[in-house]
Amino acid sequence: MFDPKEYCEVCRELRAPEKKIEEIIAMTEHRTPKKWVRSLGAGLTACAAAATMVVGVAAANPEAAQEFFAHITSAVKVDEFRRDLTTKDGEQVTVLDLPQATVENQNGRAILVVNGEETDITDQLKAAGSYTRELSFGGTQVTVTVEGSATEWMLTTAFETLDGGLQTFTIDSKGSSMTAPSDTAEGDTETSAPKSEGVLQP
Amino acid sequence: MTGEAFAQAVQTYGDTVYRVAFHALNSREDAEDVMQTVMLKLFEYDKEFESEAHLKHWLLRVSVNESRKLLRSFWRRVSVPLDDWRELEAPEHGERAELLEAVMALDPKYRLAIYLYYYEGLTVAETAAAMRANPSTVQTWLLRARARLRSALDEKAEDQEGSVYVRPQGIL
Numbered sequence: 001m002f003d004p005k006e007y008c009e010v011c012r013e014l015r016a017p018e019k020k021i022e023e024i025i026a027m028t029e030h031r032t033p034k035k036w037v038r039s040l041g042a043g044l045t046a047c048a049a050a051a052t053m054v055v056g057v058a059a060a061n062p063e064a065a066q067e068f069f070a071h072i073t074s075a076v077k078v079d080e081f082r083r084d085l086t087t088k089d090g091e092q093v094t095v096l097d098l099p100q101a102t103v104e105n106q107n108g109r110a111i112l113v114v115n116g117e118e119t120d121i122t123d124q125l126k127a128a129g130s131y132t133r134e135l136s137f138g139g140t141q142v143t144v145t146v147e148g149s150a151t152e153w154m155l156t157t158a159f160e161t162l163d164g165g166l167q168t169f170t171i172d173s174k175g176s177s178m179t180a181p182s183d184t185a186e187g188d189t190e191t192s193a194p195k196s197e198g199v200l201q202p
Numbered sequence: 203m204t205g206e207a208f209a210q211a212v213q214t215y216g217d218t219v220y221r222v223a224f225h226a227l228n229s230r231e232d233a234e235d236v237m238q239t240v241m242l243k244l245f246e247y248d249k250e251f252e253s254e255a256h257l258k259h260w261l262l263r264v265s266v267n268e269s270r271k272l273l274r275s276f277w278r279r280v281s282v283p284l285d286d287w288r289e290l291e292a293p294e295h296g297e298r299a300e301l302l303e304a305v306m307a308l309d310p311k312y313r314l315a316i317y318l319y320y321y322e323g324l325t326v327a328e329t330a331a332a333m334r335a336n337p338s339t340v341q342t343w344l345l346r347a348r349a350r351l352r353s354a355l356d357e358k359a360e361d362q363e364g365s366v367y368v369r370p371q372g373i374l
Contacts, residue, residue, distance in 0.1 A: 003352035004369070005319045007305065010298045011321045018219035020234050024216070024241045025209045 100143050103153045103173070110150035125149055148173070206214050214259065216241070217341055224309050225317040236268045243268075247329030262322065262332045266314065271279035273310060304354040305347070310319045312347035 053162075104111045111123045112131065121131040130147040142159045156171040170178045203211070223236035243264055253255040305313055311333070318329045319340075319358060326344070330337040 001355060002304075002348055003301070004300060006301055006320050007316070008370075011221060014217070014221050016216045016234065016237055020237065021212055021216045024238055025212050026207055028242075028245045029205055063247050157341060174306065 068148060101157055102171070103146055103150070103155055105150040108150055110146070110153065112144070112146055112155075114144060121146060123149060125153075203245065203247065208241075212241050212258065215261050217365070219257070219261055221312065221317065221321070222262060222265040223269045225306075225313045226266065227273060227364050228306050228310075228313075232269075233270055236265060236272060239268050242288070252286060259332070262318065262324075262333075266332050269314075272301060298357060304351050307354065308347055311335075312343050312350070315343040316347050320345060320369065332373075 100116070101112070101114045104113055104118075108122075109120055110125055112119045112121045112133070114133065114135065119133075124131040125146065125148065130145060132143060132145045134141060134143050136142070142157060145156045145158070147154050147156075152173050154170060156168050156170045158166055158168040219240050220233050223233035223240075225229065227233055227236070239359045240261065244261065247260075251260065305316060308316070314333060315329055318324045318332055319326070324332065326337050326340050330340045333340065335343075
């Protein structure tokens, strides 16, 4: 039976981490701000690691995205997918605009969703362990590769940069993410849980 | 809002915002992110609050909205373990763990309604305002939530002495 009194006692034990509270207060006091990263909600999440921020901008640019861009003082378009930005705090940020790609588990079937278009890739995953799709996005070839299954998968989006390098962006079913330029073995970013350390994807 | 007033508000209501977000999203990390977003909105809010109650209502409403945004955009793509709450400090007693598990197994809107009504002590109308729903809808959610909790939890003994529940006084 649902005991509201007991429920309230349990809720009382649910507390925000003190460190997070202090961080929030510190941000607004303009002390040496930590390189905070915040979820920008509605299809947009920012990730900062080693001065590289990956942001996927949703087709319907949400208010949160506008708020984010209000902090940008200058922007240089590097290529179709990449802009180098400078924030109000002088932080250098690289913004990658990626097509929306993810895998959904629909009744045990692995459905690849790219910019809203759905493809059942279950059989290909079972047969080959992976599925690859190449698409043109803004005149540039983008490769989307999925490995795993409907319940445990890893999706990598890759495209060639202007300087001939390869930029990859990986997410998995657990919500972790990683970006990696081709000249680093493990990538110069950390694999991180989606929110506070950054994430990705539109 | 002055820096000092803001810091005070964060200390006072940080947990409240966190709990709302956690109930909506069932994820500690998401809840922290929403808390940060909501508090930044508070910092940038350029109007005066009429009262402490007004401030709290505002925070609850914005917390629900921000959680909803994240729920719509992220939740469908990222699979969050149902038992993410286990990473929190586990309730001491087995019954409490069972209770929290049962609540967190409900649909987000039911969880939120239960939290706002029972823990925050909001009336049905206040809960509806925070969740941007009709009061009658919230009534239905609460009924259904209680029914589901009843069937999910073991029936406790009728004679639990001293277990008299008094809802916290409403905000207004």
